[in-house]
Structures are given as structure tokens and as C-alpha cells.
Amino acid sequence: MSTQIFENKMKVRDYECDGQGVVNNANYLHYFEHTRHEFMESCGIRLRDLTAENILPVVRRASLKYKNSLRGSEEFICTARIERKGLRYLFHQQIRRIPDNTLCAEGVIEVVCVIGGKVNAPAMFDKAFADYIVWLDK
Amino acid sequence: MSTQIFENKMKVRDYECDGQGVVNNANYLHYFEHTRHEFMESCGIRLRDLTAENILPVVRRASLKYKNSLRGSEEFICTARIERKGLRYLFHQQIRRIPDNTLCAEGVIEVVCVIGGKVNAPAMFDKAFADYIVWLDK
Amino acid sequence: MSTQIFENKMKVRDYECDGQGVVNNANYLHYFEHTRHEFMESCGIRLRDLTAENILPVVRRASLKYKNSLRGSEEFICTARIERKGLRYLFHQQIRRIPDNTLCAEGVIEVVCVIGGKVNAPAMFDKAFADYIVWLDK
Amino acid sequence: MSTQIFENKMKVRDYECDGQGVVNNANYLHYFEHTRHEFMESCGIRLRDLTAENILPVVRRASLKYKNSLRGSEEFICTARIERKGLRYLFHQQIRRIPDNTLCAEGVIEVVCVIGGKVNAPAMFDKAFADYIVWLDK
Numbered sequence: 001m002s003t004q005i006f007e008n009k010m011k012v013r014d015y016e017c018d019g020q021g022v023v024n025n026a027n028y029l030h031y032f033e034h035t036r037h038e039f040m041e042s043c044g045i046r047l048r049d050l051t052a053e054n055i056l057p058v059v060r061r062a063s064l065k066y067k068n069s070l071r072g073s074e075e076f077i078c079t080a081r082i083e084r085k086g087l088r089y090l091f092h093q094q095i096r097r098i099p100d101n102t103l104c105a106e107g108v109i110e111v112v113c114v115i116g117g118k119v120n121a122p123a124m125f126d127k128a129f130a131d132y133i134v135w136l137d138k
Numbered sequence: 139m140s141t142q143i144f145e146n147k148m149k150v151r152d153y154e155c156d157g158q159g160v161v162n163n164a165n166y167l168h169y170f171e172h173t174r175h176e177f178m179e180s181c182g183i184r185l186r187d188l189t190a191e192n193i194l195p196v197v198r199r200a201s202l203k204y205k206n207s208l209r210g211s212e213e214f215i216c217t218a219r220i221e222r223k224g225l226r227y228l229f230h231q232q233i234r235r236i237p238d239n240t241l242c243a244e245g246v247i248e249v250v251c252v253i254g255g256k257v258n259a260p261a262m263f264d265k266a267f268a269d270y271i272v273w274l275d276k
Numbered sequence: 277m278s279t280q281i282f283e284n285k286m287k288v289r290d291y292e293c294d295g296q297g298v299v300n301n302a303n304y305l306h307y308f309e310h311t312r313h314e315f316m317e318s319c320g321i322r323l324r325d326l327t328a329e330n331i332l333p334v335v336r337r338a339s340l341k342y343k344n345s346l347r348g349s350e351e352f353i354c355t356a357r358i359e360r361k362g363l364r365y366l367f368h369q370q371i372r373r374i375p376d377n378t379l380c381a382e383g384v385i386e387v388v389c390v391i392g393g394k395v396n397a398p399a400m401f402d403k404a405f406a407d408y409i410v411w412l413d414k
Numbered sequence: 415m416s417t418q419i420f421e422n423k424m425k426v427r428d429y430e431c432d433g434q435g436v437v438n439n440a441n442y443l444h445y446f447e448h449t450r451h452e453f454m455e456s457c458g459i460r461l462r463d464l465t466a467e468n469i470l471p472v473v474r475r476a477s478l479k480y481k482n483s484l485r486g487s488e489e490f491i492c493t494a495r496i497e498r499k500g501l502r503y504l505f506h507q508q509i510r511r512i513p514d515n516t517l518c519a520e521g522v523i524e525v526v527c528v529i530g531g532k533v534n535a536p537a538m539f540d541k542a543f544a545d546y547i548v549w550l551d552k
Contacts, residue, residue: 013310014323017161019155019210019465021324025447025473026153029440034289041349047290048297048348051433058483059439064476072157072324073317151448152461163309163335167302172427179487186435186486189295192516196345197301202338208460211455212307271471291440295486300429346431397477 004131007079014072022069028105032057032093034077043128059112068104085136087121142269144218146173160207161276166243171218181266199248203250221272225259237247279404280408284311286393290348300344304381308369319404337386344380361412363397417519420494420548422449428486436483442519444474448506480517499550501535502526523533
């Protein structure tokens with residue numbers, strides 16, 4: 001049985017473009033983050049509930065490749081494929097423009113979970129994300 | 139003795155401009171807010187300390203006039219003149235471009251302070267802001 | 277026949293919240309703007325095409341009331357009701373949280389259209405927005 | 415003679431923090447970009463003049479490591495050290511908190527310059543950045 005890839009449909013908002021008329025490079029991290037949080041929510045976990053319990057998902061590394069610029073009002077699919085390596089969650093994410101499926105950006109976002117000041121991987125995450133996670137060191 | 143006006147020198151960052159090549163309208167609220175927080179800090183009060191104590195300054199109303207557009211890399215002075223009316227703080231704010239002193243935007247931002255879920259005006263604010271506040275109903 | 281109100285369903289993205297755990301005041305202007313651009317697009321007019329033709333919708337004034345804070349991942353409806361007064365378009369906009377219909381923010385955003393450096397009201401706008409505009413001075 | 419490192423002093427604005435109370439991960443790309451543009455400007459090149467001439471610096475890759483979170487109102491130095499490899503400019507950037515010099519984030523941002531749709535390295539850049547660039551393949 002293969003693991004699933006999460007897909008989130010989004011649309012460029014004009015204020016996300018900068019003076020060059022294309023989406024500013026930093027906003028792709030926003031798109032990726034929002035998609036990760038939509039993924040979590042689809043699994044029953046909401047970020048602000050985690051924050052209230054002092055469980056803090058934290059980005060440790062991000063590696064981004066910008067391929068083709070998104071422009072105002074364009075629609076796109078932002079995806080997330082998830083690997084678990086030690087205590088780290090590796091989100092392999094892509095942004096593909098609709099309707100031509102052009103790859104606009106891709107990245108690997110490494111996230112750890114800080115609980116009470118220490119990096120940990122909550123059992124509830126493994127359960128909630130079971131259909132999506134590929135375990136790299138099992 | 140006249141009351142003081144707080145001045146904060148800032149500079150447009152290119153990512154704050156949108157596809158029209160000028161600063162996006164929402165960012166003026168960011169400039170105004172940052173200047174209010176710089177004002178507070180100059181009086182010895184830091185926002186994140188307030189947040190930690192659950193004292194929450196909250197914007198209730200904002201009235202903005204956009205006069206002339208700011209463009210990438212332009213420097214400007216953002217000012218704040220403060221009135222107190224009942225439990226409300228009224229920040230009269232302007233943004234003037236350097237070096238020609240052109241008025242780019244002005245606004246009145248009405249802020250109240252929510253403490254434990256209730257609107258209140260902490261005595262420490264009156265003391266800290268004493269040199270700046272004009273009392274409208276005294 | 278009554279004029280129409282445009283409705284745009286949106287959802288808070290967690291990065292739009294600030295350290296107080298609620299949507300930052302400036303982002304409501306982003307929500308309002310995105311909804312106006314979605315409205316225009318539903319009428320066949322796309323902002324970046326206007327920009328390419330040097331037709332620049334510009335915000336002149338904004339008057340905002342903040343009623344109830346939006347928090348991370350909450351869904352809401354952002355509306356726009358449009359009046360035309362002289363060369364000005366007045367967008368009466370509201371943000372209502374789903375599912376309880378709580379009014380979170382409302383505002384009046386005054387927009388003019390700058391063409392070749394002069395304020396003008398393009399005939400194509402009147403035609404495109406015909407089902408929505410209430411003429412105040414006819 | 416050693417090459418220079420560009421330094422840009424900045425300060426966290428409270429709206430740059432998210433619901434976790436720390437600067438959101440995407441904003442570090444904003445800090446890095448603003449510092450690159452300040453660097454260019456210190457060398458006599460302003461981004462919006464480039465845009466007007468259709469010379470478009472474009473981010474191709476970004477590799478980021480997040481070490482320690484910045485919080486509201488903290489001051490920091492953002493640096494840039496520049497390498498030239500083929501037609502690519504590699505900006506090695508760091509963010510260090512003041513006053514303790516803690517490394518908060520570091521990244522390598524790969525930028526190319528698109529002129530008339532083609533990647534090129536303008537001679538004026540080499541001249542303007544002469545004191546800063548380390549040539550990797552000369």
C-alpha cells in the first residue's frame with residue numbers, strides 16, 4: 001500500500017506579488033506552511049490547539065528551488081509528501097500551477113516538534129499522520 | 139507646556155510593494171503599528187511583555203487617508219500624536235516622505251487595552267505616556 | 277430588482293496571526309482587497325491585466341471597525357457591496373466568521389481608478405459591475 | 415586584500431511574529447532580501463531602477479537553517495557575503511541577535527539576473543560589487 005500525498009488548492013492573492021509583478025520568494029514559504037497546517041488539520045490536529053498545549057512544531061531547515069514564477073490570480077496545487085527520520089519530519093513540497101501543471105517551486109522543509117523546550121515526536125502525530133508518513137530509519 | 143509627538147524613521151522594503159510598484163495599502167497599518175510599538179518601547183513598555191502578562195492592546199477602529207504612494211527604498215517619518223478619551227487611546231498618525239516632507243498617508247487608530255477580557259486603561263500607561271497624552275475629557 | 281452583494285469564502289492562515297494569537301489588524305485590509313479583486317475577476321476583470329494597461333485602482337480612504345478577533349484556521353465570509361459616487365467606488369465590506377455568522381470586522385474602502393495619471397471611471401467598469409453598483413448621485 | 419561582508423542592522427517588528435510568539439519562518443527570507451537590496455543600494459544600484467529597466471534579479475534557490483528564534487522587538491545584524499559562480503550570485507547570509515551575537519538563522523541564496531528573458535550577469539554589477547565578490551571559477 002503506497003503512502004498518500006496531501007494536496008491543497010490555492011490561488012495567488014495580488015498583494016503577495018512584489019514590484020516585479022510576481023509572487024515574492026518569501027511567500028512560497030507561507031504557501032508551504034499553510035499547506036502543512038491544512039494537512040495537519042485534515043488529520044485532526046489544529047496548530048493553535050498545539051500552541052495552547054505548548055507543543056510547538058518548528059522549522060529547522062528549508063531548501064527551496066524556484067522554477068517558474070507565479071503571477072497574480074493564478075491558481076496552483078501545493079503538495080506535501082512526508083518522511084520521518086529520527087525525530088525529524090521531512091516535508092517534500094511542490095507548487096504546480098493550474099491548469100498546465102507547470103512546476104513553479106519545490107522544497108524540503110524539515111520540522112521538529114518542541115515540547116517543554118525539548119525536541120520530541122508525539123505519539124499522537126504518528127497515529128494521526130499514519131497514512132502519509134514514510135519512515136526512513138525503520 | 140506642549141505635548142510631544144513621537145517620530146519614527148523608517149524605510150520602504152521592496153517586498154512591501156505590490157504589483158503596482160507601490161507600497162500595498164495594508165502595509166501602512168503595519169508602519170503605523172510598528173511606530174506605536176516603538177513609541178511604547180521608548181516609554182519603557184514592550185509589547186511582548188504585555189502579551190506575557192495578558193495585557194492586550196487591541197485596535198478597535200482605524201480611519202486612513204492615502205495621499206501619495208510610497209515606492210521601493212523611499213525613507214519616511216512615521217509620527218504618532220496621542221489623545222485619551224474615556225478608555226480609548228486615539229493615535230493620530232502620519233507618514234511623510236523624506237526628504238521632501240510629502241504627506242503620504244494619515245490615519246487615526248483607536249486602541250483599547252483588554253485585560254482579563256475587559257477593556258481597561260492601566261495606570262502604568264498613563265504614567266509611561268504622560269509626556270505625550272492629551273486628555274480629551276478631563 | 278435589488279443589487280447584489282459579492283461573497284468570498286476565506287480561511288485564516290496561521291501566519292496571518294501575530295503574537296497575540298489573533299489575525300493582525302493589517303491583514304483585514306488584505307482580506308478586503310483580495311475579495312475586491314475576486315469580485316472584479318468574477319466580472320471578467322483581472323487586476324494584473326489592468327496593471328499591464330496602466331489602469332490603476334487605488335485605495336484613497338479606508339475606514340475600519342474591528343468587532344471580534346479572528347483566530348488561526350477559522351473560516352469566514354468576506355462580502356462587498358458597492359456604491360458609485362462621482363468618480364469614487366465605495367466598497368462596503370464585512371467579515372463574518374463561519375459558522376456562527378459573528379461580525380468580525382467591517383469597513384468602507386474608497387477606491388478610484390487612475391488612468392494615465394488622472395482619476396477616471398472607465399466605462400468598462402460600469403458595464404462589468406452593473407449588477408452590483410448602486411449609483412448614489414444619479 | 416580581503417573581500418568585505420555587508421552588514422545591515424534591523425529590528426523585529428511585532429507583526430512579523432506569528433501565533434507561537436516568534437518571527438515566522440518566511441520572514442527570514444524577507445530580512446535576507448531586504449539586506450541584499452540594502453547591499454545593492456550601498457553600491458549605487460536600486461532595485462526599482464533595475465525593474466524599470468527590465469533587469470530582474472531572481473532568486474533561484476534558497477537553503478536556510480533556523481538556529482534560534484527571534485522574538486518581538488529584538489535587534490539583529492543581517493549579513494551578506496557574496497560569491498560569483500558562473501552567472502550565479504551566491505549570497506551567504508546570517509542573522510545574529512544583538513547584543514549576544516547568537517546565530518539565529520543562516521542561508522545561502524542563489525540569485526541570477528534575468529534581462530530580456532535571459533539569464534545574464536551585467537557588467538555594471540561586477541563593477542559595483544567589486545569590493546564584495548569572491549569569484550569561484552576564475
